[in-house]
Amino acid sequence: AQTVTQSQPEMSVQEAETVTLSCTYDTSESDYYLFWYKQPPSRQMILVIRQEAYKQQNATENRFSVNFQKAAKSFSLKISDSQLGDAAMYFCAYRGRGGETSGSRLTFGEGTQLTVNP
């Protein structure tokens, strides 16, 4: 079974600075998807960024980027120019390729609570 591990329960960053959240995963599959979700106090799950394992290029979405190391099974999230609105719980998640008729599940890590200090 796949597992996702986030070893940092809490992180903090100064406004306008850069922070990196760590995630490692374990899988025997060669093709899969990785995601970072943001959960603010409202508890809604918001997709931040996604990475397809077959793509070597790291995904980027504005101030958010990932460092995907497939061999090391590592998938870290970098937030540049941190803003107060970035404060939230961040979850790393894995999804296997599954099949067209299965819609494979997401496996989540334990989460990292990010605090942004003004």
Added chain:
Amino acid sequence: EPEVTQTPSHQVTQMGQEVILRCVPISNHLYFYWYRQILGQKVEFLVSFYNNEISEKSEIFDDQFSVERPDGSNFTLKIRSTKLEDSAMYFCASSERGLGGYTFGSGTRLTVV
């Protein structure tokens, strides 16, 4: 931007009662999911649903749980006889295809007293 809609946002029920959580997935999506998150814990998969049947379920999804797509727009999760430990945030999600990412609803907070 299309949204997944969940109702109610918060439900309080007595232990032993049946509850139905409702979801309206994005209209052109074909795959539907329920997840739950007990306060302070990780998000856990419950069930996936495709072509009017369950395609996968977790060990959490026992006989107390059932899902249904009663019409062309709603997707429901029923808990037959709620227990205290069923108190959690329940998220519905949908995806257009079986692969890639999907969209979560804003959740229903279930409190069992």
